[in-house]
Every structure is written in structure tokens, then in C-alpha cells.
Amino acid sequence: MIEAENLNAGLSGQSAANVARATVYAATGGSYTVTLQNLESFAQTITSSGITKDQYSSLQQELENITKIDGAYTYVPSIFGNLMDSGIAVGTSASAFTAQIQKWFLGTDRPTALPNDSLQDKSSNSLFPTDISTAYNHIDQGYNNGDCYLVAALVETAAVNPTLLQNMITDNGNGTYGVQFYNGYGSQYVTVDSYLPGYTGAYSTDNTNWAGLIEKAYIQAQADGLAYQMAASNTYSAVANGGFDQPLKSITGKGTVTYGLSDLNALAKGGTIYQKIQYDLKNGIEVLFGSNQSTDYGLVGGHMFAVTAIDDATGCYVFNNPWGPHETSNYQFEITAAQLNSQASVNDLFLASEINNYIVRNTQVQSGLTIADGGNVAVLSGGQSFDIVLTNGNEHVSGGKAFHTTVTSGSQLTVVNGTTSGSVLENPWSAETVSAGGVAFATSALNGAGQTISAGGVASQTYASAGNIFVFSGGNLAQASAIAQGAVHLFSAGQASHTQVLSGGTEYVGDGAVSSDTVVAAGGTEHISAGGLGVGTLVSGAGASIWMDSNAQTQGAVLQAGGQQGLGAGTAYNTIVNSGGLLYVVNAAGMAVSATVNQAGSAVVTNGGVVSGVVVKNGGSITIDGGNTSNVALAAATGSVASNGVVSALTLSARATFSVDNGGIVRGGQVSDAGSWLFATSGGAG
Known part of the structure; x- marks a missing residue:
């Protein structure tokens, strides 16, 4: 080819x-x-x-x-x-x-069969039964093979989560199969062929191969260190008579928890253990039972059982013996809470996959998980997660990386010395916290959700739509974060740079906080509180504005195309007002220093407002209506003073015009060319 x-x-x-x-x-x-x-x-x-x-x-x-x-x-x-x-x-x-x-x-690395048996070609059998839901009732452990802990895990997974088994196996189309397991480093694979034991290995009475293939693959995987259990040899005898939770962890990738039998009330119908196991089985979570004693009601000493159901009518637990229908007539039976309680010992207990609790480390990867009901996933150094959904769950990223996490319903995404990318915070009860060494890239905070950035944390390209971003001391919000119908709050020593504030959005710059190179677009607002500092803000578009409180500062703001800066208080340094922009100094607590007003831009100083060192040129305008200005230079521009406004050190050039109207005062004016005019109307003084 x-x-x-x-x-x-x-x-x-x-x-x-x-x-x-x-x-x-x-x-x-x-x-x-x-x-x-x-x-x-x-x-x-x-x-x-x-x-x-x-x-x-x-x-x-x-x-x-x-x-x-x-x-x-x-x-x-x-x-x-x-x-x-x-x-x-x-x-x-x-x-x-x-x-x-x-x-x-x-898959030629075949495990050695048990004595008096051999591996035989079973390629003529089907992989799975037509109805996968029946598979768990057709499994036999095989003769003289002590891996009940493994086969019980297969029975249980087939009973409560058969899709997981189907996803474990890849049919290569040539009589070989890829089989997936997990170990402490994440997802692992081995390849097996269709040669299986004649009678000592796990098999299915419906002439399907899936159970035998997974058993064989598990033996190969543990020999190569690719499962949680590790043995010395690639033989069927290596997995006989030993093991506990390793197969369940290797199959599911989850941790495990245990429940003892000493509390009869907890085991009885409606009790805490009863409800937990009932919930697990209904939600595809595997539960096994380890027995240390033999009884006349079905238990076998030193044996593992699959817990396949709870009979809610009787309050009994339904057990499947992995010996299967060919080896015991009592392969499925019910057992009461009292019978279980009578077996109470350290070696008689339930073993369950740990619901929604994962640790991802080293080269491990977890993807597509839903973490619910208080569950947790920890992404540690070298680990990665993709497309995790948190529903009243938590993800803690410490040294690892999390991509495209969705955070909903009371959930928390925490980033410490790790990285997140593309997280979506969906509602008011979801949050992302970025702290020391953490980096959050391209988070979306929606519908009241919040992103919190604290000391040493960095967030970039956050998008807040009706959401909130909180930046605390030492936190840094950077690179084109956008706020629409939401807000960013900068607290003491918090920093933000290159933020975009869109329609309906607000950036609050608090005491000791610094915002630099913010873009406030149409309908957006930057509000600088006492002790806050805005550097290089661009205010552009109808309704875009900067508002300042007492002792707030801006440096180098640019106002244009409907953008405004209102100085009811605070000080604005080196403001540039371009076409359509407005600098509005509204009372004595507000001050503009070294402003430049360009073509079609305007400055208004009123009610005791103060401007020092303003240049108005090329069609710009300044209106002083009850305010005080000094060192005002107009070049090819217009201006006026009225209502007890005062202008000190006025210079006109390049055909500039300035009118002194009712109550206005000009002290120390200079007209530099014949085309410039200073007008004093009725009540004005120059």
C-alpha cells in the first residue's frame, strides 16, 4: 500500500x-x-x-x-x-x-498456564455477549485458580458498570486486543492474543472471551508494573492466592474505601452503610465483600464476593460468588444485615471504589470525569486532567495541569503551584481560587461565579460575564481579561494589567491596588477607590468611564469616542483627551495635572474642580465653569471661563479663542499670534 x-x-x-x-x-x-x-x-x-x-x-x-x-x-x-x-x-x-x-x-508475551493446563486458541468465541447486561451472571473463576479477588472485581464491574468493561478492551481485528488498566502513574495498556487457559482461568459460560482476556491482560500488566499489583513473574500462579483491592483500582483508576460489619444499625435497611452501598450500586460504583469465615448461608473463608444488588424489599444484600454457576449451585445468594454483623472481624468487610476521589500525579492523566457529591480530584506534580466536571465537587491542582474544567453547583477549583486552562465557572456557587505559584489561563466566570487570585497567583485572559474576579494582595490579573456585566475587584496590593471592561462591566481598584493598561469599552466602568491607582487606561466608546474617589489616582489615561473620566475626587495625571472624549473635573476634591485635550476632545472644570498644566490643541476645548485652572495653553482650540471660575497663566496660539464670561476670571494671559483672541463678555474679567 x-x-x-x-x-x-x-x-x-x-x-x-x-x-x-x-x-x-x-x-x-x-x-x-x-x-x-x-x-x-x-x-x-x-x-x-x-x-x-x-x-x-x-x-x-x-x-x-x-x-x-x-x-x-x-x-x-x-x-x-x-x-x-x-x-x-x-x-x-x-x-x-x-x-x-x-x-x-x-500479545505474544503469554503468561505461563497453571500445571496440567495449557493456553488454547479461543478466537472463534465472541468478545462480549449480545446483551452486555447479562455478562456478570456467566463468569466462572476457573478450577484451581486462587484469583477470586480479581474475578470478583470483573463480576462486579460487569454487574454495575458494564460500559467500563467494553471501554477497557480494543479489538484490533487480528485476533489481538488492547486492554486498559491504571496504576499510580495513570492509564496503561497491554496487548493480548486469543490464547486462554483450557479450564483453570476465568471464562464465561456464554462462550465469550472478555473475562479471560482481562484476566490474562492483568497478569501481563502486573508483571510489567502496569497495574497496582506487581508480581515477580508473568504466570497465572503469580496472581493466585493473594491480592485485595489492587484489581478494582487497576480496572477503575479510583481509590477504594472499606466498611466494617460491627454496627448492625449501619448495616440494616436505612442505615448509613446500607444507604451508601445502595447509592453506589445504583450509580455504577463497584462494591466487593471479603469474607474470612465460611458459613452455611453462602460465605466462604478467605474469599471475595461481588455485591451485585440490594433487595430493598427484604433489606438483604445480594452476593455473587466468582466461582460461578458451573462450580457452585449457590453462586448468587442474599444475606441479611444480622448475618453480616455476626461475621464482624477485621478481615470481614465491604470494599468499594471510592466515589469521586482521584489522585492524578507523575505522568497520569484523567479525563471526562464528573466529580459530584463532595468528591475530590487532586492533580499533583506531573499529572494532567481534561474535561473534568465538578458538581458539588472539588479539584485541587498542585503542581499539575487542568484543562477545560467545568465548575458548577457549589464546587471549588483550587490552583496552587499548578496551571488551569479554559476553566468555566457556571453559577454563583462555583469558584476558582488561584494562589501561590498558581496560574489560571482563559477562565470564564459566568452568572455570578467568582475567580479569586491571591498572593503569588496569576490569572490571564479571564472572561467574566456577569461573574466576578477578586484580586487580593500579591495576586495578578493579566493579559486581556474581559468583564461583561460582571466585575473585577482589586484589593490591597492586587494587580491587573491589560484588562478589557466591556458593556455593563466594572473594574474596582481598591486601596493599594494597581490597574495598568485597562481598556474600558462602551458601557464599561473603571472605579478607582481611595489609594488605588490606574495606569494607562484607555476609555473608548459611548458610556465608557473612569470614576474616582478621594485620594485615588490615574496616570496617562486616554479618553476618546464617548469615553469619560469623572473627577469628583482624586487626581488624574497626564490624561489625554482625544476626539469624543471628556475629562470632567466636578468639584474641589478632584484635580487633573498635565492633561492634553486634542481634536474634538473636551475638558470641563466645574464647581471648584482643579486643573494644572493643560494643553488644548487642534480643535479641542476646555470649559471652566466655577473651577480653577493654571498653566492653560490653547493652540488652535477653544475655551471659556465663567461662574467664578479662575484661569491663571493662560496662553493662546495658532488662532485659539478663549472667552471670559459672567463671573469668569483670567489672571496672567498671553496671546501669541494675531489670529488668537481673548474675549471678555459682560461680567468677565481678564
């Missing part, structure tokens, strides 16, 4: 484009088929000197390319990575390389 040859050329150092690979994968049955063909062809190019440096580099590049296409921690990139980590290096021989292909892609 030409496409496959092109990809193989990539392995030889002439890598094709990723988009071409994606097209070929879709046309030839997926990346597994193409990658296997290419690796087998590549093996034939290895000379007696072994893999060359260039060949090894091309293998690394191909792994990187496939990872980009399929996604990290998916089946083919995972087994390809395991192949590369199995000792492949410059100088590896063709035979050694081929052996690793066969192990990781073809």
Missing part, C-alpha cells in the same frame, strides 16, 4: 505530515494497523549493526507524531512508548526489536 510505504519512509527519516497520517489511519483501520505494519517493515531495514542513530531518531519522531494524532495516554501511543522503553536503543538488533513488536502489539 502506497500510504503505508510513505509512513514507513517517515520512520526512515523522511517523516510525512501529521494530516497525511490521519488520513491513512482512517482509510486503513486506524493507527494500530498502520503503526504495526510500519514497525514490522522498519525491523526489516535494521542491519547486522543494529539500529542506527538516525533510525532511532526517526522512531522517536514517529512516536511523537502518533501521540499528536491519537492523543497522549491512548492505546497505540502507550504501547509504542512501552516498546521504546523496553531497552530499544542505538545498536538494538533486528531480532530484539521484532520481539518487542510482538510483545507490545501482538
Whole structure:
């Protein structure tokens, strides 16, 4: 096939484009088929000197390319990575390389069967039954095999969460299967073929292979360190007569919790343990039971059972024995709370998957989880999460990275020494807190939700639509955050830069806080409180405004196209007023220093307001109506003073005009050219 040859050329150092690979994968049955063909062809190019440096580099590049296409921690990139980590290096021989292909892609690394049994080809069997919901009632543990803890976990998962089993197995279409497990480093995969034990391994009485394949894959995975349980050998005997919660954790990726039997009231109908297990089973959460004693009502000493249901009519627990229907007639039975309570010992207990509690660390990845009902996910150093939904749950990112988390209904996303990207905070009861070393990128705070940035935390490109952003001492809000119908609150020593305040939005700059390079668009507001500082604010658009309280400051604000700065109090330094902008100094508590008013811009000083050092030019205007100004220079501009307003040190040039109207006063005026005029009307004095 030409496409496959092109990809193989990539392995030889002439890598094709990723988009071409994606097209070929879709046309030839997926990346597994193409990658296997290419690796087998590549093996034939290895000379007696072994893999060359260039060949090894091309293998690394191909792994990187496939990872980009399929996604990290998916089946083919995972087994390809395991192949590369199995000792492949410059100088590896063709035979050694081929052996690793066969192990990781073809499942030839078969576990050794128990004595007096052998592995047999079961490829003629179906993978799953037509009705997956019936699968749990057809599993047998097999003879002389002590892995009840593993098979019970399979029975339980098939009973309460069969979709998980279906998603665990990838049918490669060539008699081999990829099987997914978890260990302390995240999602892991092995490949198995269709050779299964004749009678000592797990099997299904409906002639399907899924249980035997997962059992076999688990043995291979634990031998390679890819499951929570680790044994010394790749043999069926290695997993016999041992283990407890490792298979459940390896299958689900979750932690586990235990419930003892000493409290009869908790076990009885309506009790706390009863309700917890009932909730778990209804919501696809696996529950097992470990028994230390044999009884005449079905329990076997040193054995694990699947808890498949609760009979709410009787208050009894329904147990399935993994020995199955072929090995015991009592493979499913009910047991009362009193009977369980009579078994109370440290070794008789319920074992359940821990609802919604996850730890993601090192190279682990978790995606698509819903964390509810007080559950938690911790993303620690090196860990990553994708598309987590928090519903009355919590995500704590400390050293890891969280992408596209959705936070709803009383949930909390906390970022400390970690990173979030694309988080969505949906309602008033959802929040994101970014503190020391934390970075939040492109968060959306909606409908009253809040993002809090405290000491050492950084948030950039936050979008608040009817939401709130709170920046405390040492926190930093940066790079084009947008506020629409919401608010950003900067508290003492909090910082914000390049914020966009859109229609209906407000930026509050509190005492000791600094906002720099803010853009206040039409309908937006920047409100600077006492002790706050705004630097380089651009106010542009109808209804856009800056308002200031006593002892507040701005530096270098630019007003244009309907933008306004109102100085009822506070001091504005170096304000620039462009076309359509308005600087409005409204009383004696407000002061503008060194302002520039350009074409079609205007400044109004009234009711005792103070302006010092203003330049009005090129069609700009200034109106002093009861205010006080000094060092006013007009060039090709207009101005007026009235109502006891005072202008000191007025200079007119370039055909500027200035009128002194009723009650206005000009002290120390200078007209620099014949085209400029100073008018004194009735009641004015110059």
C-alpha cells in the first residue's frame, strides 16, 4: 500500500505530515494497523549493526507524531512508548526489536498456564455477549485458580458498570486486543492474543472471551508494573492466592474505601452503610465483600464476593460468588444485615471504589470525569486532567495541569503551584481560587461565579460575564481579561494589567491596588477607590468611564469616542483627551495635572474642580465653569471661563479663542499670534 510505504519512509527519516497520517489511519483501520505494519517493515531495514542513530531518531519522531494524532495516554501511543522503553536503543538488533513488536502489539508475551493446563486458541468465541447486561451472571473463576479477588472485581464491574468493561478492551481485528488498566502513574495498556487457559482461568459460560482476556491482560500488566499489583513473574500462579483491592483500582483508576460489619444499625435497611452501598450500586460504583469465615448461608473463608444488588424489599444484600454457576449451585445468594454483623472481624468487610476521589500525579492523566457529591480530584506534580466536571465537587491542582474544567453547583477549583486552562465557572456557587505559584489561563466566570487570585497567583485572559474576579494582595490579573456585566475587584496590593471592561462591566481598584493598561469599552466602568491607582487606561466608546474617589489616582489615561473620566475626587495625571472624549473635573476634591485635550476632545472644570498644566490643541476645548485652572495653553482650540471660575497663566496660539464670561476670571494671559483672541463678555474679567 502506497500510504503505508510513505509512513514507513517517515520512520526512515523522511517523516510525512501529521494530516497525511490521519488520513491513512482512517482509510486503513486506524493507527494500530498502520503503526504495526510500519514497525514490522522498519525491523526489516535494521542491519547486522543494529539500529542506527538516525533510525532511532526517526522512531522517536514517529512516536511523537502518533501521540499528536491519537492523543497522549491512548492505546497505540502507550504501547509504542512501552516498546521504546523496553531497552530499544542505538545498536538494538533486528531480532530484539521484532520481539518487542510482538510483545507490545501482538500479545505474544503469554503468561505461563497453571500445571496440567495449557493456553488454547479461543478466537472463534465472541468478545462480549449480545446483551452486555447479562455478562456478570456467566463468569466462572476457573478450577484451581486462587484469583477470586480479581474475578470478583470483573463480576462486579460487569454487574454495575458494564460500559467500563467494553471501554477497557480494543479489538484490533487480528485476533489481538488492547486492554486498559491504571496504576499510580495513570492509564496503561497491554496487548493480548486469543490464547486462554483450557479450564483453570476465568471464562464465561456464554462462550465469550472478555473475562479471560482481562484476566490474562492483568497478569501481563502486573508483571510489567502496569497495574497496582506487581508480581515477580508473568504466570497465572503469580496472581493466585493473594491480592485485595489492587484489581478494582487497576480496572477503575479510583481509590477504594472499606466498611466494617460491627454496627448492625449501619448495616440494616436505612442505615448509613446500607444507604451508601445502595447509592453506589445504583450509580455504577463497584462494591466487593471479603469474607474470612465460611458459613452455611453462602460465605466462604478467605474469599471475595461481588455485591451485585440490594433487595430493598427484604433489606438483604445480594452476593455473587466468582466461582460461578458451573462450580457452585449457590453462586448468587442474599444475606441479611444480622448475618453480616455476626461475621464482624477485621478481615470481614465491604470494599468499594471510592466515589469521586482521584489522585492524578507523575505522568497520569484523567479525563471526562464528573466529580459530584463532595468528591475530590487532586492533580499533583506531573499529572494532567481534561474535561473534568465538578458538581458539588472539588479539584485541587498542585503542581499539575487542568484543562477545560467545568465548575458548577457549589464546587471549588483550587490552583496552587499548578496551571488551569479554559476553566468555566457556571453559577454563583462555583469558584476558582488561584494562589501561590498558581496560574489560571482563559477562565470564564459566568452568572455570578467568582475567580479569586491571591498572593503569588496569576490569572490571564479571564472572561467574566456577569461573574466576578477578586484580586487580593500579591495576586495578578493579566493579559486581556474581559468583564461583561460582571466585575473585577482589586484589593490591597492586587494587580491587573491589560484588562478589557466591556458593556455593563466594572473594574474596582481598591486601596493599594494597581490597574495598568485597562481598556474600558462602551458601557464599561473603571472605579478607582481611595489609594488605588490606574495606569494607562484607555476609555473608548459611548458610556465608557473612569470614576474616582478621594485620594485615588490615574496616570496617562486616554479618553476618546464617548469615553469619560469623572473627577469628583482624586487626581488624574497626564490624561489625554482625544476626539469624543471628556475629562470632567466636578468639584474641589478632584484635580487633573498635565492633561492634553486634542481634536474634538473636551475638558470641563466645574464647581471648584482643579486643573494644572493643560494643553488644548487642534480643535479641542476646555470649559471652566466655577473651577480653577493654571498653566492653560490653547493652540488652535477653544475655551471659556465663567461662574467664578479662575484661569491663571493662560496662553493662546495658532488662532485659539478663549472667552471670559459672567463671573469668569483670567489672571496672567498671553496671546501669541494675531489670529488668537481673548474675549471678555459682560461680567468677565481678564
